[in-house]
Amino acid sequence: xxxxxxxxxxxxxxxxxxxTLALVGATLRSIRTSHVFGxxxxxxxxxxxxxxxxxxxxxxxxxxxxxxxxxxxxGGTLLVIAGIYCRHPMLTAYPVTVFLLLIxxxxxxxxxxxxxISERGFWxxxxxxxxxxxFGFALCLFTxxxxxFLKYAVSLVSFLQATYLxxxxxxxxxxxxRFQLFGKPxxxxxxxxxxxxxxxxxxxLIHLNAxxxxxxxxxxxxxxxxxxxxxLAYRLILVFPAWSSYHILDxxxxxxxxx
Amino acid sequence: MLTRxxxxxxxxxxxxxxxxxxxxxxxxxxxxxxxxxxxxxQTISQMSPYILFYVLLxxxxxxxxxxxxxxxxxxxxxxxIYLPDNIDxxxxxxxxxxxxxxxxxxxxxxxxxxHRYASLGTLLLHLSLFVLAAGFSxxxxxxxxxxxxxxxxxxxxxxxxxxxxxxxxxxxxRKLPSLDVTLTDIRTEFWENRLLFTRFTVDIDINGKTHHAxxxxxxxxxxxxxxxxxxFGYAPQYMVLLxxxxxxxxxxxxxxxxxxPGQRDYLVTQHFPHRIYLTLYPxxxxxASGPISISMKLKNPRFVIEVYRGKVFxxxxxxxxxxxxxxxxxxxxxxxxxxxAEFTVVxxxxxxxxxxxxxxxxxxxxxxxxxxxxxxxxxxxESGDWQLLGKNIPEIRT
Numbered sequence: 001x002x003x004x005x006x007x008x009x010x011x012x013x014x015x016x017x018x019x020t021l022a023l024v025g026a027t028l029r030s031i032r033t034s035h036v037f038g039x040x041x042x043x044x045x046x047x048x049x050x051x052x053x054x055x056x057x058x059x060x061x062x063x064x065x066x067x068x069x070x071x072x073x074x075g076g077t078l079l080v081i082a083g084i085y086c087r088h089p090m091l092t093a094y095p096v097t098v099f100l101l102l103i104x105x106x107x108x109x110x111x112x113x114x115x116x117i118s119e120r121g122f123w124x125x126x127x128x129x130x131x132x133x134x135f136g137f138a139l140c141l142f143t144x145x146x147x148x149f150l151k152y153a154v155s156l157v158s159f160l161q162a163t164y165l166x167x168x169x170x171x172x173x174x175x176x177x178r179f180q181l182f183g184k185p186x187x188x189x190x191x192x193x194x195x196x197x198x199x200x201x202x203x204x205l206i207h208l209n210a211x212x213x214x215x216x217x218x219x220x221x222x223x224x225x226x227x228x229x230x231x232l233a234y235r236l237i238l239v240f241p242a243w244s245s246y247h248i249l250d251x252x253x254x255x256x257x258x259x
Numbered sequence: 260m261l262t263r264x265x266x267x268x269x270x271x272x273x274x275x276x277x278x279x280x281x282x283x284x285x286x287x288x289x290x291x292x293x294x295x296x297x298x299x300x301q302t303i304s305q306m307s308p309y310i311l312f313y314v315l316l317x318x319x320x321x322x323x324x325x326x327x328x329x330x331x332x333x334x335x336x337x338x339x340i341y342l343p344d345n346i347d348x349x350x351x352x353x354x355x356x357x358x359x360x361x362x363x364x365x366x367x368x369x370x371x372x373x374h375r376y377a378s379l380g381t382l383l384l385h386l387s388l389f390v391l392a393a394g395f396s397x398x399x400x401x402x403x404x405x406x407x408x409x410x411x412x413x414x415x416x417x418x419x420x421x422x423x424x425x426x427x428x429x430x431x432x433r434k435l436p437s438l439d440v441t442l443t444d445i446r447t448e449f450w451e452n453r454l455l456f457t458r459f460t461v462d463i464d465i466n467g468k469t470h471h472a473x474x475x476x477x478x479x480x481x482x483x484x485x486x487x488x489x490x491f492g493y494a495p496q497y498m499v500l501l502x503x504x505x506x507x508x509x510x511x512x513x514x515x516x517x518x519x520p521g522q523r524d525y526l527v528t529q530h531f532p533h534r535i536y537l538t539l540y541p542x543x544x545x546x547a548s549g550p551i552s553i554s555m556k557l558k559n560p561r562f563v564i565e566v567y568r569g570k571v572f573x574x575x576x577x578x579x580x581x582x583x584x585x586x587x588x589x590x591x592x593x594x595x596x597x598x599x600a601e602f603t604v605v606x607x608x609x610x611x612x613x614x615x616x617x618x619x620x621x622x623x624x625x626x627x628x629x630x631x632x633x634x635x636x637x638x639x640x641e642s643g644d645w646q647l648l649g650k651n652i653p654e655i656r657t
Contacts, residue, residue, distance in 0.1 A: 114450035114457050121475045158630070165624045172617045181475045183404065183487050183605045185613055186395075188304045190292030193285045200282035204275055211271035240293045 001112045007051050008110065014044040015102040022095035031089050031150065038091025041098050042076040049073040056112045061128045062119050064238050068105025070132050071234075072098045078136030079143065082159070088152055090143050097139060104235065118181055127173040134170045135234060137163035142227045145220035156219050157209065164202055167230075171199060182246070191237050191247040198233040201226050268322040277316050284312060317392055324385050334378035334632050337363075339370055341650040342636040348654045350647040355637055356655055362637075370636040373629075373652065380626025387619035390612055398609030401431035405604045409442040409463075410494050410512050410597040416440075422604070432606050436484065439466050445598045447491060452542075452554040454519050461488055461600050472602075482611040490601035492518045493539055495562065499528050500583070500590040508589065512597055520552035531589060533573070536565040539596070543577075550577070560596055 018041045025034030049069050052060040060066035076094055083090035118124065141159045148154060174192070179185040186192065205222055208214065214222075237247055267273055292300045303309075324331075333340065362369040405422030409415055419434040428434065441464040448458035460473045465486065470478040478486040492515070499509040508530055515524040517539040525536040540552040543561035550563060559579075566573040566586050576584050583592035633651035640646055647655060 114455060117456045117459050117474045120457075121473070124475065161624075161628055165621075165628055168620060168624055172621065176614065176617065177475070179610065180477060183477070183485065183603060184402075185610070187297065188288055188292060188300050189297075190289040190300075193289035193292055197282045197285035197289065200278045200285065204278040204282065207271060207274050207278065211275075244293050244297075 003052070003055050003110055003112055007048070007055055010044070010048050010051060011102065011106070011110075014041065014048055015099055015106065017041065017044065018095040018099040018102065022099060025092075025095065031092050034092040034095070035083070035089035038076075038079070038089075038094035041095045042080060042091065045069075045072045045076050045098055058115050059125065059128075061125075061132065062115065063113075064108035065105045065110045068101045070128075071135050072101045074129075074132035074136040075101075075139040076136075078133065078140055082140045082143075086154060088144075088147055088154055090140060093143050093146060094139075108238070121177075121180075123173065123177040123180055127170065127177050130166055130170045130173055131234075134163065134166040135230075137166050138227045138230050141223055145223045145227070148216045148220040156216060156223060160202075160206060160209075160219075160223065164206060167195075167199055167202060171195060178246075187246075189245045189247065190240055191233075191245050194233045194236065198226070198230050201229055265322070268319055269326040271323070273315075273319050274323060277312065277319055281312055281316065284309060313392065317388060320385050320388055324382065328382075331378040331382055335375055337372065337375070339365065339372070339634055339636065340632070342370065342634045342648050343368075343638070346648045346650055347652070348649050350649075350654060351640070352645050352647055353643075355645055355647075358635070365636075368636055368638045370634060373633045373635075375632055377627055377629070377631055380623040382623070383619050383626065384623030387616040387623060390619060391616035394609040394612030394614075394616060396609065397431070397612060398607050400429050401606070401608040402426070403428060403432040403435060403606045405435045406489065406601055407440070407604075408490075408492070408494075408514050408599050408601045409440060410599045411442055411445045412597075413512075414439075414441045431608055435604055435606060436480075438486075438604070440464065440602075442600060443469070445491070445600050447555075447598070449555040454555055456491075459488070459491055463602075477605075483606060483608050485605045485607075485610075487603045487605060488600060489603045492516070492599045492601065493541075494597045494599045495537060495539075496594045496597055497526075498592045498594055499530065500592065501588070502590070510594070514599070520555070528589075528591075531586075532568060533586060534567045535586075535591060536567070538563040543579075557596060562593055564591070566591075 021037035021041060022034075025037050028034075049060065049072075052066065052069055056066075061070045075097060076091070079090045079094055082088075137159065141156070141163050144154045144156055144159050148156060171192075175185045178187065205219075205226055208222075209219055237245065288300060288304060291303060295303075358371055360371045360373070362371055364370075403426055405425040407415065407417055407421075407423050415438075417435075417438045417440060419437060422435060425435065442461060443464060444462040446458060446460050447456065449455060450457045456474075460471065460476075463470050463472060463478070463486075465478065465480065470486075472478050472486065472488045474488050477488070480486060494512045494514055495517075496512045497510065498507040501508050509528055513526040515526060515537060516522055517524050517537055520540050521538065523536055523538045525534045527534055540550055540561050540563070542552045542554040542556055542558045544551055544553050544559075550561070561577050561579050563575070563577050564584055565575045566584075568587070574584065574586060578584055578593060580593055580595050583590050631651050634649070635652055635655075636648045638646045638648065649655070
């Protein structure tokens with residue numbers, strides 16, 4: 001079933017407007033203006049997210065298209081909360097992030113399918129939501145690292161610890177769900193291995209900073225690198241062949257198969 | 260030399276080197292996983308470089324924890340450790356600011372300690388690695404699986420040797436348990452007319468107790484024993500009749516691989532050598548290009564039956580439940596179609612330890628999240644003011 005035209009139009013408007021506002025903010029070189037633009041884009045993303053939820057009848061989090069929406073929504077939500085908590089312009093880089101996510105998501109089908117049996121259940125929803133929240137924290141981390149370079153007085157370590165906690169929770173909840181679904185907690189599925197590699201990068205960073213505390217700028221630079229690796233670990237799932245990972249739906253049978 | 264080895268094994272530099280090496284190892288494994296079958300990746304993950312990495316990581320973690328144990332347990336002390344000498348900032352105030360926590364006294368001074376158990380979080384997090392390693396090791400030497408298929412309404416008594424397929428027995432698990440099973444109900448729903456399960460649940464009695472299972476909701480018979488719902492199918496209930504005989508010569512339900520629609524499988528009766536191939540169409544429609552099933556529901560079920568004796572083709576016919584097909588000297592009839600479910604019994608001694616390690620590591624991280632141990636001390640001065648001293652806590656703005 002194809003989604004209604006107004007959702008597709010809203011998607012397009014959000015993507016175009018996010019690029020436009022990102023370019024305007026960059027041209028004006030104003031952090032505050034970019035932050036305000038971020039709020040505008042977040043409002044549109046929220047409308048898009050709940051609109052998709054309404055028309056599809058389920059939480060929009062599975063599949064390349066819906067996961068792009070969820071990443072944008074959860075990312076924005078955490079950036080807004082972080083901005084209120086630490087009183088910094090956390091939505092500065094949000095418009096360009098949304099543009100990249102929505103453009104990537106637009107390469108995939110927006111058709112509405114019912115959730116399959118392996119996409120239903122409490123634990124799979126816990127796993128997916130913690131994954132989206134982790135991405136949100138990673139966006140916060142990225143923004144805070146940028147603010148460090150812009151000489152804002154922000155604490156990178158607390159965001160790093162929160163990101164690490166949620167990343168751990170994502171991996172552990174995924175492992176538990178894998179046991180529920182396939183009877184084994186780990187399989188070295190490429191998505192599992194990739195995210196474990198990224199997790200160990202964050203572990204290395206935390207150990208390095210704990211053992212011999214780095215300057216904020218040095219920590220910020222390496223944090224950005226780890227966040228980029230995490231984004232790749234999240235989205236590279238889409239270039240793997242369907243047979244290689246149970247994270248990818250077997251399109252023919254519409255079930256998650258053990259490869 | 261022993262001192263150097265000890266220093267190496269307890270150094271944070273080795274920890275960093277190991278975690279980075281692990282990141283590279285798993286990145287290679289991910290790339291391999293995108294190009295090779297799963298069993299190849301599993302084999303690679305058990306090769307010696309990976310085992311060596313796990314052993315070194317555990318050894319380094321153990322040595323680091325032992326070396327820093329006194330420091331970490333000391334940080335949990337209820338008495339001041341850093342203050343009054345090792346301060347981050349000092350401030351003079353006329354009145355004490357409102358501080359929520361109840362203060363403690365040290366002579367005339369009062370003090371507060373926050374996040375006292377943060378170092379316990381560090382300990383729990385690192386010790387959880389050992390519980391995790393113990394869990395996976397136990398799993399490696401004890402995991403055994405066996406599968407069985409049951410039709411709706413069918414009663415089975417499974418003895419250890421009666422499972423359809425079992426994995427190789429391992430040192431800690433030589434056999435699977437005996438189970439008395441009655442599959443009381445199978446419920447399936449499909450989305451629109453597509454092969455997309457939106458519901459697949461069963462009610463099953465195991466050893467006299469009723470359980471409910473779904474594909475992602477296994478039955479836990481014990482912390483070490485689970486029964487998983489793994490597959491769905493259809494089984495034709497058939498009869499073999501002879502002309503003139505009032506009772507069937509043979510009847511039963513055949514376990515066949517005939518789902519999803521279009522799959523072809525065969526059965527051989529006990530009395531005749533004929534191979535009877537069946538293809539099930541749950542919602543049969545004849546089209547120009549041949550028969551199809553327009554949905555997954557048993558609305559208009561039909562079997563396309565082909566019969567061979569050796570290599571000789573005998574007959575092809577389409578029949579429904581309750582219909583019969585004459586085959587040389589006997590008559591073959593499909594009575595009804597039974598939904599079936601396949602189950603896998605998993606015995607694994609390591610699973611509870613693995614999940615215990617998850618709880619320990621998350622608890623450790625939660626305890627670490629608020630931050631390191633911080634201390635605040637208020638010392639009265641002769642003029643009636645208070646001197647505030649802080650360590651690991653932001654300067655209080657009054």
